[in-house]
Amino acid sequence: MKSHDTNSEQCFHCGLPLPTGAYYPVSINDMRHETCCHGCQAVAQMIVDSGNEGYYHHRTEFPATATVQDPEQILRQLQLFDLPEIQRSFVKTGAGDVREAALILEGIVCAACIWLNERHVMQLPGVLAIEINYSTRRARVQWDNSQTQLSEILQAIRDMGYSAHPFDPFQQEQIFMRERALSQRRLAIAGLGMMQVMMYAIPVYVADPGSMTWDIEALMRWASLMLTLPVVFYSAWPFFRGAWRDLLRRHLGMDVPVALGIGASFIASLWATFTHAGEVYFDSVTMFVFFLLAGRYLEMSVRRKSAAAVEAMVKLIPAVATRFCDYPAQHTTEVVPVSQLAVGDVLLIKPGEVIPADGLVLTGSSEADESLLTGESIALAKVAGDHLVGGAINVSSPLQMRVEKVGADTLHAGIVRLLDRAQAEKPKIALLADRVASWFVLALLVIAAAVALTWITVDATRAFWITVSVLVVTCPCALGLATPAALTAATGRLTRLGLLITRGHALETLAKVTHVIFDKTGTLTHGRPELLETIVLGSCSMDRCRAMASALEAMSEHPIACALHDVEAPMLQVQNIIHQTGAGLEGAIEGQRLRLGSPEFVAELHGQSLPSQFALRDGQSMVALGDEQGWLCIFILGDQLRADAHQAIERLKLLGIEVSLLSGDGAPIVRHVAERLGITCFTAQLLPQGKLDRLRQLQQQGEIVAMVGDGVNDAPVLAAAQVSIAMGQGAEVAQASADMVMMTGQLVRLADAISVARQTARIIRQNLLWAVIYNLVAIPAAAFGLVTPWMAGLGMSFSSLLVVLNALRLRQVKYERVNMLSPRPLAPATLVTEGH
Amino acid sequence: MEILFVLIPVSVVIVLIIGGLFLWAVKSGQFEDMEGPAHRILMDDDTPTQPKRVQ
Numbered sequence: 001m002k003s004h005d006t007n008s009e010q011c012f013h014c015g016l017p018l019p020t021g022a023y024y025p026v027s028i029n030d031m032r033h034e035t036c037c038h039g040c041q042a043v044a045q046m047i048v049d050s051g052n053e054g055y056y057h058h059r060t061e062f063p064a065t066a067t068v069q070d071p072e073q074i075l076r077q078l079q080l081f082d083l084p085e086i087q088r089s090f091v092k093t094g095a096g097d098v099r100e101a102a103l104i105l106e107g108i109v110c111a112a113c114i115w116l117n118e119r120h121v122m123q124l125p126g127v128l129a130i131e132i133n134y135s136t137r138r139a140r141v142q143w144d145n146s147q148t149q150l151s152e153i154l155q156a157i158r159d160m161g162y163s164a165h166p167f168d169p170f171q172q173e174q175i176f177m178r179e180r181a182l183s184q185r186r187l188a189i190a191g192l193g194m195m196q197v198m199m200y201a202i203p204v205y206v207a208d209p210g211s212m213t214w215d216i217e218a219l220m221r222w223a224s225l226m227l228t229l230p231v232v233f234y235s236a237w238p239f240f241r242g243a244w245r246d247l248l249r250r251h252l253g254m255d256v257p258v259a260l261g262i263g264a265s266f267i268a269s270l271w272a273t274f275t276h277a278g279e280v281y282f283d284s285v286t287m288f289v290f291f292l293l294a295g296r297y298l299e300m301s302v303r304r305k306s307a308a309a310v311e312a313m314v315k316l317i318p319a320v321a322t323r324f325c326d327y328p329a330q331h332t333t334e335v336v337p338v339s340q341l342a343v344g345d346v347l348l349i350k351p352g353e354v355i356p357a358d359g360l361v362l363t364g365s366s367e368a369d370e371s372l373l374t375g376e377s378i379a380l381a382k383v384a385g386d387h388l389v390g391g392a393i394n395v396s397s398p399l400q401m402r403v404e405k406v407g408a409d410t411l412h413a414g415i416v417r418l419l420d421r422a423q424a425e426k427p428k429i430a431l432l433a434d435r436v437a438s439w440f441v442l443a444l445l446v447i448a449a450a451v452a453l454t455w456i457t458v459d460a461t462r463a464f465w466i467t468v469s470v471l472v473v474t475c476p477c478a479l480g481l482a483t484p485a486a487l488t489a490a491t492g493r494l495t496r497l498g499l500l501i502t503r504g505h506a507l508e509t510l511a512k513v514t515h516v517i518f519d520k521t522g523t524l525t526h527g528r529p530e531l532l533e534t535i536v537l538g539s540c541s542m543d544r545c546r547a548m549a550s551a552l553e554a555m556s557e558h559p560i561a562c563a564l565h566d567v568e569a570p571m572l573q574v575q576n577i578i579h580q581t582g583a584g585l586e587g588a589i590e591g592q593r594l595r596l597g598s599p600e601f602v603a604e605l606h607g608q609s610l611p612s613q614f615a616l617r618d619g620q621s622m623v624a625l626g627d628e629q630g631w632l633c634i635f636i637l638g639d640q641l642r643a644d645a646h647q648a649i650e651r652l653k654l655l656g657i658e659v660s661l662l663s664g665d666g667a668p669i670v671r672h673v674a675e676r677l678g679i680t681c682f683t684a685q686l687l688p689q690g691k692l693d694r695l696r697q698l699q700q701q702g703e704i705v706a707m708v709g710d711g712v713n714d715a716p717v718l719a720a721a722q723v724s725i726a727m728g729q730g731a732e733v734a735q736a737s738a739d740m741v742m743m744t745g746q747l748v749r750l751a752d753a754i755s756v757a758r759q760t761a762r763i764i765r766q767n768l769l770w771a772v773i774y775n776l777v778a779i780p781a782a783a784f785g786l787v788t789p790w791m792a793g794l795g796m797s798f799s800s801l802l803v804v805l806n807a808l809r810l811r812q813v814k815y816e817r818v819n820m821l822s823p824r825p826l827a828p829a830t831l832v833t834e835g836h
Numbered sequence: 837m838e839i840l841f842v843l844i845p846v847s848v849v850i851v852l853i854i855g856g857l858f859l860w861a862v863k864s865g866q867f868e869d870m871e872g873p874a875h876r877i878l879m880d881d882d883t884p885t886q887p888k889r890v891q
Contacts, residue, residue: 058879111875134872177868184867188858196851200844216840223844227851 011036013044013161015062016643028053039066043161052119058112064744066161074158076335078151081166087150090166097145098128103154105137107162120160124148139164183300186235187293193231194286200224201283214276221273224282232266236289252441260445261472262288268468278465284472284794291800295485298804321356322348324400331573345403349394351579357390358405366579367395397579444474451783462785469782473792474775482767485807490760493811498744499725499753506739509723510757515703516652516750517695517717520663520673522710523727524747525639531563532638537611537631545633547572549625552587552596563637564596564623584623594627599634602626621669641673648747649677655754658703662691662717691717708742708750725750760810767803774799 009018012026012033024041025032028048035041043066047055081087092100108114114132117139121130126147132139141153150166157164200220204212239262242255265281272278322333327346338356341347346362349355355368365383369392382388388401448470455463491501501507518524536542546564551572553561577587584597586605595602599610602624608631610624623635642648652659660681663670670684683694695717698705707714707721718724718738726738727745742749778795781787787795861867 111872111879114872114875115879132872133869134875181862181867184862185859188862189855192851192855192858196847199847213837216837219841219844223848226848230855 011040011065012056013040013063014065016065019640028056037065039161042066043159046159047116047120050120050123052116055112055116058115059110060112061109063109063113063161064107075151075155078154078158079149080335081154082149082151091150094142097147098142099145099150100140100142101150101166103139103141103157103164103166105132105139105157105162105164108132108137113162116160117157117162121153121156124153124156127153180300183293183297186238187290187297190231190235190286190290190293193227193235194283194290196227197224197231197282197286218273218276221280221282224280225270225273228266228269228282228286231286231289232262235293236262239289239292252438252445257441257444257471257474258292261468264468264471268464279788281468284792287794288472288796295800295804298485298488322350324348327400331575341403343403343405347401347403349388349399349401351394351396351398353394355388355390355392355394355401357403359388359390359401359403361386361388362400362402364397364399364579366397366399369393369395398577444471447474447779447783455785465788466782466785469785469787469792470779473778473782473787473795482771482803482807483764485804486760486763486767486810489807489810490756493756494740494753497749497752497756498742498746499749500741500743501739502741503739506723507757507760509704509739510706510754511761512704513657513706513723513754515658515660515698516706516708517691517698517721518659518661518679519707519709519714520661520665520670521639523708524645524661524673524677525641526745530638530640531635533636535634535636537633538626538629540632542633545625548589548594548632549596549623549635551589552577552585552594564635592627594625594632596625597623599624602631606630621665641676642745642747644746644748646677648750649679651748651751652754653678655751657754660694662686662694664688664691688714688716692720695720706750708747709738756810763806763810767806770803770806771799 010016011018013035016036018034018036022034022036024035024037026035026041026044026048027033033044035044047053087099087101090101094100105117108117111134114134118130118132121127121141124143126144127141128144129142130139131141143150143153154164200223204217204220236259239255239258242253243259246253246256262285265285268278269280269282269285272280321336321338321341323336323341324330324346325332325334333348341357347356347359351366361382361384363384365381368380368382368388382399387404388399390405448467451470452463452467455466487507490507494501494507534542534545536545540548547570549564551574553564554574572589574587574589577585579585580597580601583601584595586593586595588594593605595605599622603609603626606626606628610631621637621639623637625632625635649659658681659679660683661670661674661677661679662683663673664686665684667684670682674680674682683690686694691714695705695707699722704723705721707718707724708727709718709724710727714726718726723740724738725740725742727742740753774795778787778792782792
């Protein structure tokens with residue numbers, strides 16, 4: 001392969017450092033490359049086998065580390081998308097068996113990803129067309145339903161290490177497309193009008209007095225008028241409409257002076273054109289409109305991008321539920337779409353899952369977090385006979401519930417609320433700017449009126465033009481644009497770094513953070529403990545022990561459960577399962593009463609002490625399995641630190657931020673992790689309440705605390721911290737209580753985000769300062785008649801432009817690449833000639 | 837200078853034509869993906885894709 005290949009210490013696929021002892025080779029054209037894990041190996045092998053190794057030449061960024069997936073379970077989930085009742089909402093039916101769907105793609109990091117996905121999907125039999133939009137990460141795919149199914153296409157994308165889910169393009173997407181096309185048209189017309197009107201205006205400005213005859217000048221004026229008409233009546237229409245709406249609501253917004261300025265200069269110029277007297281200001285009008293529209297267009301597209309990312313996160317379609325096939329006779333379950341639920345169905349709700357419909361608890365005891373629905377942040381205890389509200393989140397242990405009310409909207413409502421909240425909440429500083437602007441407009445109108453009255457008594461012929469100048473020059477655009485432009489640019493920047501802002505105040509608070517608290521599992525570590533060793537203690541074989549542990553953990557979504565749940569193990573029936581939060585679980589398999597969990601918990605069952613040679617090793621944890629007779633086996637589980645955790649802590653310290661680690665895990669592991677990362681302040685074995693107390697204590701000392709966490713138990717702490725960041729792979733309840741969600745799992749991005757937030761605060765201050773200075777200079781100058789309207793238009797436009805350009809600097813804030821090589825140039829096409 | 841009496845109206849007409857072309861381009865979706873095509877042209881290598889797998 002080529003010289004740009006990864007060096008030997010890096011994973012060939014994802015670029016992360018190779019763990020010691022990892023051996024997951026992939027061979028390409030007789031060359032061996034090392035990958036870091038099973039997941040990356042499988043994906044890389046798939047890419048090579050399908051003849052798409054060109055991807056590795058083209059890519060400019062490393063993809064995320066691939067995860068090993070349970071193919072059957074995923075296929076079962078994906079097959080839900082093949083059901084006609086699910087497809088109805090997002091699939092367009094063409095002639096015969098032709099179907100078309102819109103997909104959201106996740107995991108796209110560079111253009112080569114698009115190339116790879118398009119090529120790979122096109123290779124599937126029955127796929128007619130696929131087209132991926134680079135900027136929106138949305139794809140449109142067309143297939144022949146008699147030859148392939150949507151689930152196969154989605155599976156093929158999964159095989160490449162990406163994920164795709166359908167979305168309903170007929171809702172927000174289409175509204176957005178229409179809006180964007182409309183603003184593009186408005187912007188284009190204003191731009192063309194501005195350029196050409198300027199061409200007619202400049203000769204008049206530069207010509208020597210008298211060298212231009214009146215008829216030529218009149219012709220120029222009429223031509224300018226012709227081209228200004230569409231700009232004022234089509235492009236600038238939203239400003240007039242906005243101003244009218246503001247006046248009806250008796251509220252002075254930005255649109256009022258803008259509309260007044262445009263209207264006054266246009267009418268004045270119209271008058272001048274017809275009467276051949278005075279000056280025309282068509283050039284100022286068109287330029288003014290163009291700059292304003294350009295600013296709004298940029299703002300709209302950035303906001304849309306972050307909204308799209310949030311939409312992708314919540315993965316609305318299809319909401320699924322786990323239903324018992326024949327309750328209570330059997331305990332087999334099936335995954336069904338929420339829309340197929342009927343009253344009387346019995347569902348299994350795993351901890352961390354959203355309750356899909358309203359109903360009654362049959363068995364189990366747990367807590368339900370209804371904060372999304374009611375705002376009540378304390379989880380409510382739920383036992384048999386209690387009511388459950390759809391959209392709430394089951395917190396601690398599995399519940400069996402009977403559906404009482406259906407409505408596909410129950411779950412939907414909760415998520416939509418989350419989205420709405422993010423969009424509706426304006427940052428405090430933006431609210432302040434709005435209020436200030438409203439007073440500013442009022443003051444401006446009063447000043448303009450006073451100037452007009454004064455000049456009528458002094459020199460009536462100049463009164464009109466000076467008033468127009470005052471209106472145009474003081475247009476509070478610089479003020480109105482200053483904050484939103486900076487916030488929009490920063491939000492866009494953070495979205496590209498993989499950080500989604502779900503609460504309005506997040507950016508502002510992040511800039512002031514003095515202390516960051518990390519959770520350990522799932523935050524500093526991958527949160528996916530892996531089974532390292534199985535030590536058999538009893539008479540059972542290792543395979544039997546594994547199968548029993550797998551069956552016991554099948555119902556749970558706890559990270560340890562995922563490590564112990566082995567998809568290839570034979571299925572065993574488990575009865576009477578009981579969850580003991582923080583300890584483990586108990587159940588019966590074929591009449592044998594078993595406990596799986598912490599050694600203390602298991603020891604309670606049979607009363608024997610653990611053989612001493614199995615003391616805990618650093619950084620590892622131990623799960624025991626036992627029955628009433630004694631120990632059966634010990635599972636040693638290990639959780640790896642995130643590759644960039646150390647770098648992230650270092651960078652936070654460089655920013656002058658204190659870092660501490662609060663964990664519910666045992667002291668030896670926590671100390672081990674803290675020492676490796678250089679964290680001096682850490683506390684182990686904390687319950688959620690303990691974490692909360694710690695946080696409160698810090699807050700009382702005047703610290704502004706950011707909390708980074710991922711788990712269900714972190715939710716209250718996340719909610720109490722001034723600003724909170726949830727990991728994208730974490731529990732939904734954690735994301736719901738967080739102000740930001742970290743989608744990529746790269747902790748280094750947190751330091752970047754704080755830098756961006758600080759920079760944003762600085763730029764907002766600069767912008768506001770500029771707007772104040774500009775207006776303090778310009779208003780008196782205009783009021784004394786020193787500024788002609790065209791100078792006013794120019795000054796206003798440049799002022800707005802300056803503010804926008806200053807804000808756009810945020811898009812360029814430098815950040816360090818994580819464990820990546822410097823970007824490589826694209827390989828010339830001729831180099832990619834290997835055969836297959 | 838009399839030529840200006842022709843040229844200026846002509847310029848107005850040309851701007852209107854360009855504006856019309858622009859509106860058509862927006863309508864036909866040419867501004868929907870502003871980044872993709874720039875990358876696509878570089879990515880378009882000559883390696884033949886594998887023949888479609890037979891089911």
